[in-house]
Amino acid sequence: MTDKIQITFRDPAGQENTVSVEPRGTVMEAAVMNNVGGIIAECGGGCSCATCHVYVDPEWFAALPEPDPTESELVEFLEDARPCSRLSCQIQLVPELDGLTVQTPDQQN
Amino acid sequence: MTTRTTDARIPDDIAAAAVLPLSYTDEENITYPAFKWLRENNPFGSAHVEGFDPIWLATTHKDIIEIERKPQIFTSGRDEPFVNDTASSAFFTLMRGDARTLDTLAYMDAPEHTKIKNVTSDWFLPASVRKREDEIRALAKDSVERLLAIDGTVDIVKDFTLKYPLRVIMSLFGVPPEDEPLMLALTQELFGTTDPEVQREEVALEPDVAARMFREAIADFFGYFSRLSADRRLNPRDDLSSLIANAKVDGEYLPESFVNGYYIAIATAGHDTTSSTMSGALSAFARFPDQLDLVRSNMALVPSVVEEAVRYVSPVKHFRRIVSEDTQFHDRDLKEGDSVMLLYPSANRDAEVFENPDAFDITRRPNRHLAFGFGPHMCIGQHVAKLEMRILLEELLPKVKKFELEDHGKYVAANFLSGLKTQQMKITKA
Numbered sequence: 001m002t003d004k005i006q007i008t009f010r011d012p013a014g015q016e017n018t019v020s021v022e023p024r025g026t027v028m029e030a031a032v033m034n035n036v037g038g039i040i041a042e043c044g045g046g047c048s049c050a051t052c053h054v055y056v057d058p059e060w061f062a063a064l065p066e067p068d069p070t071e072s073e074l075v076e077f078l079e080d081a082r083p084c085s086r087l088s089c090q091i092q093l094v095p096e097l098d099g100l101t102v103q104t105p106d107q108q109n
Numbered sequence: 110m111t112t113r114t115t116d117a118r119i120p121d122d123i124a125a126a127a128v129l130p131l132s133y134t135d136e137e138n139i140t141y142p143a144f145k146w147l148r149e150n151n152p153f154g155s156a157h158v159e160g161f162d163p164i165w166l167a168t169t170h171k172d173i174i175e176i177e178r179k180p181q182i183f184t185s186g187r188d189e190p191f192v193n194d195t196a197s198s199a200f201f202t203l204m205r206g207d208a209r210t211l212d213t214l215a216y217m218d219a220p221e222h223t224k225i226k227n228v229t230s231d232w233f234l235p236a237s238v239r240k241r242e243d244e245i246r247a248l249a250k251d252s253v254e255r256l257l258a259i260d261g262t263v264d265i266v267k268d269f270t271l272k273y274p275l276r277v278i279m280s281l282f283g284v285p286p287e288d289e290p291l292m293l294a295l296t297q298e299l300f301g302t303t304d305p306e307v308q309r310e311e312v313a314l315e316p317d318v319a320a321r322m323f324r325e326a327i328a329d330f331f332g333y334f335s336r337l338s339a340d341r342r343l344n345p346r347d348d349l350s351s352l353i354a355n356a357k358v359d360g361e362y363l364p365e366s367f368v369n370g371y372y373i374a375i376a377t378a379g380h381d382t383t384s385s386t387m388s389g390a391l392s393a394f395a396r397f398p399d400q401l402d403l404v405r406s407n408m409a410l411v412p413s414v415v416e417e418a419v420r421y422v423s424p425v426k427h428f429r430r431i432v433s434e435d436t437q438f439h440d441r442d443l444k445e446g447d448s449v450m451l452l453y454p455s456a457n458r459d460a461e462v463f464e465n466p467d468a469f470d471i472t473r474r475p476n477r478h479l480a481f482g483f484g485p486h487m488c489i490g491q492h493v494a495k496l497e498m499r500i501l502l503e504e505l506l507p508k509v510k511k512f513e514l515e516d517h518g519k520y521v522a523a524n525f526l527s528g529l530k531t532q533q534m535k536i537t538k539a
Contacts, residue, residue: 042177042178042483042484042485042487043483043484043485043487044223044226044230044485044487045230046230046233046234046487046489046491046492047234047235047492048481048487048491048492049483049484049487068234068235068236068239069235070235070492070495071235073412077474077475090234
């Protein structure tokens with residue numbers, strides 16, 4: 001049994017929702033499994049629809065592995081993209097990400 | 110929402126153009142003009158074509174996205190997910206009894222769909238498929254070398270684009286090269302079944318011929334792949350068949366029909382579609398030579414060429430959804446059990462989304478085509494497809510100055526997967 005980690009999702013109004021999950025799967029899956037709003041993931045995690053877009057808090061952004069070029073391309077075309085934008089289906093949960101905080105956008109396109 | 114005052118029923122000639130397999134042998138003159146008419150005059154209407162059950166045709170980019178966003182209403186698991194003629198539909202119903210024709214993703218809805226998709230979804234992610242770049246590039250180099258060694262006119266389909274994607278997908282599976290001709294024949298039989306030129310010889314031309322051939326081709330596939338997965342359970346390797354054969358869902362191996370369903374879906378979906386897209390792209394370069402010059406002068410555009418080729422060709426002509434409950438869509442009343450044909454090629458020429466949609470323009474950014482679908486059923490193999498097409502173009506285009514068409518080319522007569530089946534070309538090397 002692995003130690004659980006905490007992931008915090010902040011909605012656009014600033015409301016925080018912290019979930020406790022095993023450090024496997026992705027941030028998107030952690031959100032969907034725990035009924036966190038604001039993350040749709042239309043394609044189910046295929047790095048293709050960009051409806052699991054999140055803003056990663058700056059102190060965590062650099063701690064994540066570089067995005068794949070395919071992900072960067074999708075993010076580039078999001079109207080509300082920011083420098084700290086990522087697709088949450090491409091962020092793998094590992095023990096080092098305990099405490100990760102992300103914000104969901106006003107809407108998923 | 111705008112209220113439409115049009116009659117739901119689509120004029121017979123337009124309906125036939127969209128539904129009949131033969132229409133897809135001349136897209137430029139038959140299907141695309143019909144789709145344009147539909148988008149402008151009756152974007153969500155009812156097609157009544159002799160020999161087919163009535164079916165709703167979804168033709169705009171926006172509508173197809175809206176439908177794919179509601180998979181609980183527009184379902185995939187209630188019947189065959191493609192449009193067959195009434196006789197073939199009856200044959201499928203008879204053959205499968207209470208079972209499903211194929212235990213594969215295209216026939217499933219959530220939660221089953223999610224569970225089965227998860228078996229391979231990580232394997233198909235961009236970073237994961239990119240690990241195969243070197244082995245795919247070796248196949249691409251070899252294919253290009255063989256093509257350019259041919260003197261005079263080439264058949265770009267038979268001599269080039271048909272073989273490469275098959276070799277890629279079979280190498281990902283771990284199927285040995287000597288079995289590729291068998292796989293090639295079977296895939297063409299599975300999805301070219303409405304085309305008289307590729308129908309199996311032993312099947313007489315009866316109304317239910319398509320369904321019968323489909324079943325026979327599937328049985329041949331099953332025999333081959335059951336042996337393959339038995340081997341991979343004993344001797345697992347670093348290939349896709351080992352992943353599928355050894356996957357456990359809810360603590361159990363997948364039933365044999367699911368394992369085989371996966372193989373069939375990947376082998377067929379990953380093959381003809383990519384071939385059609387590549388041959389379509391090269392013939393587009395013949396028609397739009399400025400686009401070839403453009404990419405040759407800036408190879409960083411290759412990924413955009415791939416996206417535009419997939420949009421322009423749209424090798425998957427439709428999927429079908431079955432309505433699960435009485436519902437309203439636009440101002441149409443849909444009844445439980447109604448069929449909807451999602452016409453992706455039409456969405457990909459929608460002038461609301463694509464400027465000058467009939468032009469092959471490799472500079473479109475963003476290129477929000479729906480050739481891979483949208484929503485939960487979006488093509489799981491799209492990153493493999495894009496990768497292998499990018500690599501092939503990277504190997505080929507620097508070596509070719511000009512493509513010229515030597516004939517009009519011939520297309521597969523099918524309303525599901527269609528594309529060039531032969532195209533004579535002259536290639537001028539750089």
